[in-house]
Amino acid sequence: MTDTNATDSRDDFQAVDETGDPIAKDDPEDPRNEPIGPRVGPDGREIVVPLRIYKVVTVFSTLAAIVTYFIGFTLIDAATLQISFIRSVILVVLDTVGLAPAEDVLTAILVIFGVLSILLGTAIYVLGTRFRAQGMGRKRSKDDEGDARTDSGEGKAQEGSGEE
Numbered sequence: 100m101t102d103t104n105a106t107d108s109r110d111d112f113q114a115v116d117e118t119g120d121p122i123a124k125d126d127p128e129d130p131r132n133e134p135i136g137p138r139v140g141p142d143g144r145e146i147v148v149p150l151r152i153y154k155v156v157t158v159f160s161t162l163a164a165i166v167t168y169f170i171g172f173t174l175i176d177a178a179t180l181q182i183s184f185i186r187s188v189i190l191v192v193l194d195t196v197g198l199a200p201a202e203d204v205l206t207a208i209l210v211i212f213g214v215l216s217i218l219l220g221t222a223i224y225v226l227g228t229r230f231r232a233q234g235m236g237r238k239r240s241k242d243d244e245g246d247a248r249t250d251s252g253e254g255k256a257q258e259g260s261g262e263e
Contacts, residue, residue: 147231147233153230156230157230164223164224170213175213177209182225186205209239
């Protein structure tokens with residue numbers, strides 16, 4: 100029978116090394132001990148945040164970027180199609196307010212706002228990718244890189260070549 104009062108918190112997660120042995124919380128190799136805040140990383144500026152915040156930033160920045168891309172392409176579509184539903188709605192709204200821009204002016208305004216919306220979506224996405232969780236993207240030492248090459252199978256090809 101499971102204890103319903105027990106909480107499954109990621110803060111209680113015990114980090115392990117490559118052999119599966121637990122790492123002490125005060126060990127510098129523990130990704131939870133990486134300092135939080137802005138820094139310059141191998142790919143440029145990055146901001147280290149706790150995992151929970153990283154997930155929120157990633158999800159909502161991607162969602163906002165997708166929505167602004169969609170709005171931008173919809174506005175460009177309305178600018179290029181004279182019979183577009185969105186263009187018709189914009190014309191009705193502007194007419195009820197008392198504004199009646201010329202067709203060329205409306206087309207230019209829609210294109211400008213469409214391109215600006217796409218650029219805004221790109222900026223949101225790029226800024227969202229600057230965040231990373233604690234322990235992500237740590238630099239490898241030369242010894243770690245050598246181990247990764249042998250683990251990938253380069254050393255195994257020589258073993259199975261029939262030379263004994």
